[in-house]
Amino acid sequence: MGKVIELQAVSKTYVMGENEVNALVNVNFAIDEGEFVSIMGPSGSGKSTCMNIIGCLDTPTSGDVIIAGKYTSKMTEKELSFLRNQTVGFVFQQYHLLPNMTVLENVMLPLRYKKIPPAERKALAQVALERMGLSERMSHLPHELSGGQKQRVAIARATVTEPKIILADEPTGALDSETGHNVIDLFKNINKNSGTTIVIITHDDGIGHSAPRTIHIFDGRIKKDERNV
Ligand SMILES: Nc1ncnc2c1ncn2[C@@H]1O[C@H](COP(=O)(O)OP(=O)(O)OP(=O)(O)O)[C@@H](O)[C@H]1O
Ligand SMILES: [Mg+2]
Incomplete structure (x- = not known):
């Protein structure tokens, strides 16, 4: 692939x-589809x-970033945002939920950016939220949620569009270990069933090494690129 x-x-x-x-120094790696x-x-x-x-979301000081075969340094801001909306689902470390939108609206938003017809958005968002155990929280605002619930909304929002990456x-x-492992199992299922490329950052050794491959970064440099068996 x-x-x-x-x-x-x-x-x-x-x-x-x-x-x-120097946040990153001469970083080289490739990830297959x-x-x-x-x-x-x-x-x-x-x-x-x-x-x-x-x-x-950010540009390097030097070097090239090639996403889905495209050199991103040559792309305009409009092309980059199209690439992001069509190709990538993000789960941010600080969640970045929109505070004035309900949980359901937050998860529906990327479907709008992806130009999914309005009639389909609500049902898709509901399924993504149900999958994260949040059926009872859809009409809440983010500030009414616990940290772990916000994190699960962020995961629903990243997965609802079935992105390529x-x-x-x-x-x-922000999750307890059982919920955390359920999230990883969900990612593994998405990866296996849809062929989605998944990159997760983690501090958790068990979770990190449950991925088939781990890239170790230290002081902005790749220290080790490891295949886990
Ligand atoms: N916008 C910024 N302006 C200035 N320095 C920054 C900025 N963002 C990150 N840095 C610096 O770059 C380095 C790498 O930061 P980064 O956020 O990538 O670390 P991280 O590995 O994600 O850490 P953590 O595990 O704490 O989230 C740090 O020294 C940080 O202070
Ligand atoms: Mg970080």
Whole structure:
């Protein structure tokens, strides 16, 4: 199968006044279509930066990012947002739910961006929320939810469009271990049944090594690219 994500000599430097932070340094890897990969590394090692760059939410200082065969550096902002909406489902570390929308509306939103007909959006969002055990919370606002419930809404929103690529930043960080493992099982089923490429960032050793492949980041560099048996 072909590569769906490729980073070539990607570096990211943040400039803060006189200080420079090298968040990523010469990062190279490719992920094939249908792979399930975990990214692990200590806090501040560059994991979220890497995820934001893969998802075209941020641009590298140097190097190339090739997503679904396209060199993203040559794309306009409009083309990038089309690529994101059509191809990628994000679970953000801080959830990023829209505070003035209900749970149901939050999950319906990416369906609108993906131009799914209005009549179909509600039913699809309901199914995605039911799957996350949130049938009773659909009309709530995000601030009325616990951290773990918000996280599950974020996962429903990322999966509802059946994207080609799911990028999940600590998707089990706010969940108890049983719920966390259920989420990973859901991702594995989506990966197996739909061939979706899944990249998860995790601090949890058990979850990280349950993926067939783990990329270890340390101080912005790839330290190890490991196949788990
Ligand atoms: N917008 C920014 N401006 C300046 N520095 C930043 C910015 N975003 C990240 N950094 C810095 O880049 C480095 C990598 O940050 P990143 O968020 O990618 O780490 P992480 O591996 O996701 O950490 P965590 O596990 O705590 O979420 C850190 O030193 C961080 O302070
Ligand atoms: Mg992070």
